[in-house]
Amino acid sequence: MDFALNEDQLAVQEVARTFAEKRLKPRAEEFDSEKLMDRGLIKEIAELDLMGIGLPEEYGGGGMDSICYLLTVEELTRGCSSHAAVVMLHNSLYGYPLVRYGTEEQKQKYLPPICTGDAIGVFALSEAGAGSDASSLTTTYTKTDGGYLINGSKIFITMGSMSDTMIVFAISEKGAGAKGISAFMVDTKSDGVMIGTNEKKMGFRASPTTELSFSDCFVPKENLLGNEGEGFKIAMSTLDGGRISVGAMSLGLAQEALEIAIKYAGDRVQFGKPISSFQAVQFHLADMSTMLEQARWLVWRAGWLKDQGDNYTLAAAHAKLAASEMSTAVTHKATQVLGGYGYCAEYQVERLYRDARLTELFEGTSEMQRIVIGRQLTGKR
Numbered sequence: 001m002d003f004a005l006n007e008d009q010l011a012v013q014e015v016a017r018t019f020a021e022k023r024l025k026p027r028a029e030e031f032d033s034e035k036l037m038d039r040g041l042i043k044e045i046a047e048l049d050l051m052g053i054g055l056p057e058e059y060g061g062g063g064m065d066s067i068c069y070l071l072t073v074e075e076l077t078r079g080c081s082s083h084a085a086v087v088m089l090h091n092s093l094y095g096y097p098l099v100r101y102g103t104e105e106q107k108q109k110y111l112p113p114i115c116t117g118d119a120i121g122v123f124a125l126s127e128a129g130a131g132s133d134a135s136s137l138t139t140t141y142t143k144t145d146g147g148y149l150i151n152g153s154k155i156f157i158t159m160g161s162m163s164d165t166m167i168v169f170a171i172s173e174k175g176a177g178a179k180g181i182s183a184f185m186v187d188t189k190s191d192g193v194m195i196g197t198n199e200k201k202m203g204f205r206a207s208p209t210t211e212l213s214f215s216d217c218f219v220p221k222e223n224l225l226g227n228e229g230e231g232f233k234i235a236m237s238t239l240d241g242g243r244i245s246v247g248a249m250s251l252g253l254a255q256e257a258l259e260i261a262i263k264y265a266g267d268r269v270q271f272g273k274p275i276s277s278f279q280a281v282q283f284h285l286a287d288m289s290t291m292l293e294q295a296r297w298l299v300w301r302a303g304w305l306k307d308q309g310d311n312y313t314l315a316a317a318h319a320k321l322a323a324s325e326m327s328t329a330v331t332h333k334a335t336q337v338l339g340g341y342g343y344c345a346e347y348q349v350e351r352l353y354r355d356a357r358l359t360e361l362f363e364g365t366s367e368m369q370r371i372v373i374g375r376q377l378t379g380k381r
């Protein structure tokens with residue numbers, strides 16, 4: 001068992017950390033308050049070979065292992081979670097299912113542009129009536145000459161309003177359940193695709209979270225991803241990996257908050273001493289650091305298991321549950337260490353706290369992770 005990062009992993013960590021420090025962090029408050037995603041920065045991330053870091057080299061990716069990918073997400077999140085989320089989308093929610101289930105033509109068409117940052121690919125599963133219960137979709141597909149027609153709507157789609165292409169999940173008929181679901185590659189500019197409004201959110205504000213609808217949207221038959229009826233399996237296997245990514249995002253938010261809190265506690269003087277000399281404050285920092293390290297090993301282990309080709313459903317759920325709840329707890333404690341400034345935008349912790357709250361909600365809520373873990377342990381559904 002080797003707990004050390006190898007040379008490649010350390011190098012990637014350094015590149016991502018430096019980029020976050022120089023290019024994202026100085027503007028993070030602006031991105032948040034202006035709800036601003038900078039496509040130029042997405043290109044810059046791609047130029048560092050980070051945008052498709054975990055995708056195969058033959059399609060323009062970096063061909064690096066899951067730990068390199070998770071380090072990239074963690075470090076970029078420390079700068080800006082919304083920009084980091086594009087890397088998550090491209091490697092995980094959009095890239096992974098294409099690599100695993102796509103045809104050669106689909107991979108050649110859709111993977112290179114997301115690796116270069118020229119296109120944004122999104123994952124459109126959730127609907128107004130289908131959140132945790134993803135099998136209850138009502139967006140339908142029907143067969144037509146040369147392909148399919150998609151009708152219905154999706155909500156909460158990350159980067160939806162900035163997307164160029166999307167993986168859309170639809171059902172053969174309402175009520176058909178998991179076995180009736182298929183996945184399709186849809187170009188956002190296709191006739192019949194309508195981009196709705198972006199949600200006003202508590203955090204993760206630079207990233208548009210969009211409603212999308214489809215009205216007789218024609219999808220050629222070669223854009224079916226995997227086989228017909230395989231959509232639910234594709235979604236669930238993708239979300240296993242997505243959960244580790246959210247784990248890495250949770251680490252980034254918490255690590256940043258911890259470091260800000262340590263620095264602040266060293267600088268802030270009350271009762272004639274830096275507050276870091278008070279045991280109560282040290283205890284907060286100690287708890288934050290302990291929770292963070294616990295979660296980091298779960299996240300990295302889940303990524304490592306994925307690379308071994310082992311089943312990692314349980315490990316991914318452990319990682320997501322522990323890391324996301326840790327992230328909320330650590331950013332909450334950081335707020336406490338900073339006192340009144342923890343509540344103000346100037347010191348960033350307030351934004352990190354708002355962003356962290358999302359990690360317990362998307363790609364399966366904490367309750368759904370407990371359900372996955374419970375089922376894996378007992379074998380009962």
Ligand SMILES: Cc1cc2nc3c(=O)[nH]c(=O)nc-3n(C[C@H](O)[C@H](O)[C@H](O)COP(=O)(O)OP(=O)(O)OC[C@H]3O[C@@H](n4cnc5c(N)ncnc54)[C@H](O)[C@@H]3O)c2cc1C
Nearest residue numbers: 123124125126131132156157158209361362363364365367
């Ligand atoms: C900012 C943001 C970005 C998102 N990005 C995407 C995206 O890119 N693509 C996409 O497809 N989706 C996306 N989502 C959707 C996200 O994955 C869902 O919000 C999430 O899965 C929860 O679904 P829901 O919001 O419908 O909550 P619900 O399923 O309605 O859950 C509400 C509450 O009930 C609990 N609950 C539900 N069922 C059970 C049960 N059986 N047992 C116990 N408790 C239960 C939940 O845990 C939760 O606490 C995003 C959401 C947000 C907020």
